[in-house]
Amino acid sequence: MSTLSTQLLTWFYKHGRSDLPWQAPHSSPRGGQSKSKTNAPIYYVWVSEIMLQQTQVVTVIDCFNRFIKRFPTLNALANASEDDVLAQWAGLGYYARARNLHKTAQIIMQQHQGKFPQEFEQVLSLPGIGRSTAGAILALSFNQNHAILDGNVKRVLARVHQLKGHYSQSATLNKLWQLAELHTPDTNVDHYTQAIMDLGATLCTRAHPECLRCPISSLCAAHENQTQANYPEPKPKKLKPTRSIAMLVFVKDNKVHLYKRPSAGIWGGLWSFIECEDTPKAIQKSLLEFDQQALISKHLPIFKHSFTHYHLNIHGVIVDCPSSQAKFYQPNQLKFGVPKPVEKILHQITQLMNA
Incomplete structure (x- = not known):
């Protein structure tokens, strides 16, 4: 010994x-x-x-x-x-x-x-x-x-x-x-x-x-x-790249649409909002694919979420979609896991609905 x-x-x-x-x-x-x-x-x-x-x-x-x-x-x-x-x-x-x-x-x-x-x-x-x-x-x-x-x-x-x-x-x-x-x-x-x-x-x-x-x-x-x-000697620093996405919060009757992500990739198996590139063209395309009558009602402040290898700027977009037949959930009564950024947006949504 x-x-x-x-x-x-x-x-x-x-x-x-x-x-x-x-x-x-x-x-x-x-x-x-x-x-x-x-x-x-x-x-x-x-x-x-x-x-x-x-x-x-x-x-x-x-x-x-x-x-x-x-x-x-x-x-x-x-x-x-x-x-x-x-x-x-x-x-x-x-x-x-x-x-x-x-x-x-x-x-x-x-x-x-x-x-x-x-x-x-x-x-x-x-x-x-x-x-x-x-x-x-x-x-x-x-x-x-x-x-x-x-x-x-x-x-x-x-x-x-x-x-x-x-x-x-x-x-x-x-x-x-x-x-x-x-x-x-x-x-x-x-x-x-x-x-x-x-x-x-x-x-x-x-x-x-x-x-x-x-x-x-x-x-x-x-x-x-x-x-x-x-000691320990620090890891040599590498500049992390930054990506930007829009998280589309489709809302109907005070409920939100979420889908289960694939097991592979980030947030595997968790439930999340539909995502797209954070550009007007990409957002509009995703809206129409989900609901032809979808209309943006509010843009949430952009915030940053960091991973080990990159930063992610997240732009929450609240969208009214009156004609969608997709499944929607009460934002404060979820029984499944969601990523931290989604949890943050859900909290903002709940506050807005209760205002």
Whole structure:
């Protein structure tokens, strides 16, 4: 066991988080060394690890509690509709994670007799689960010896070792995996895994790390050289392109038209407004295709929604369509998931209708 893992575990048994909703009562670090190989229910661990991909704990907690209340078991999740799953995912974004969670639940019920697999390669083959997530699930649930490398761990290791380069570069990522495996102990892997994630989340934060309270500051090259702000090295910046679209809010009898988007592409499986290029010609063409009597009643302010690789300017256009035979929905009584921009426009629509 490395000095880093020894000191980190000592700190964890005194200061580690033990009140997260996906942690089992007997997984508390206050109890000292692990005596059980099933420290946390694997269904809870799996759901939380997927939610924690690209999302902070403070955001995940309420969403996790709501999700588990609706789908208390893996079987309940597998038997749910995709629309129901996506609706319960609201607030977390990156909806492909929810679709993969749903697919995985169905695969486990069909191919693994309803039991989450415990072999690393089997877990890794499931939708939406990469090397780090697979390792975390098996380490936290079964105390298996697998390293993890989420964002918190990357930051801790990059600072401790003053590792050059950004982890989007393969050489840097490979080195981080080597370091992660070096420090992962042979015993108490479940507690070590939670400990290093806790350290990154609570003390070794991106901004203003609390080095004076850190249990491994004496081992940290960045702390010794006061270069914490330089690690991890930032990703080389690329200028994001900007696109512009119009979201056409077709209204009839105070209801709005929405359609379910294809599973592939952005906002896959969510319900949205019909879109077109934000030009008068394209808007008019889309209006007439939907309803020959459609008339624009209001233009909403343009707002920006950013994705990982580009910005999207969104122009909401409210359209009266008295002769359409399409399906319309009450904007404040939806039972399915919608993208954030659509949610924003629906809120504006509701306010206008109630004015």
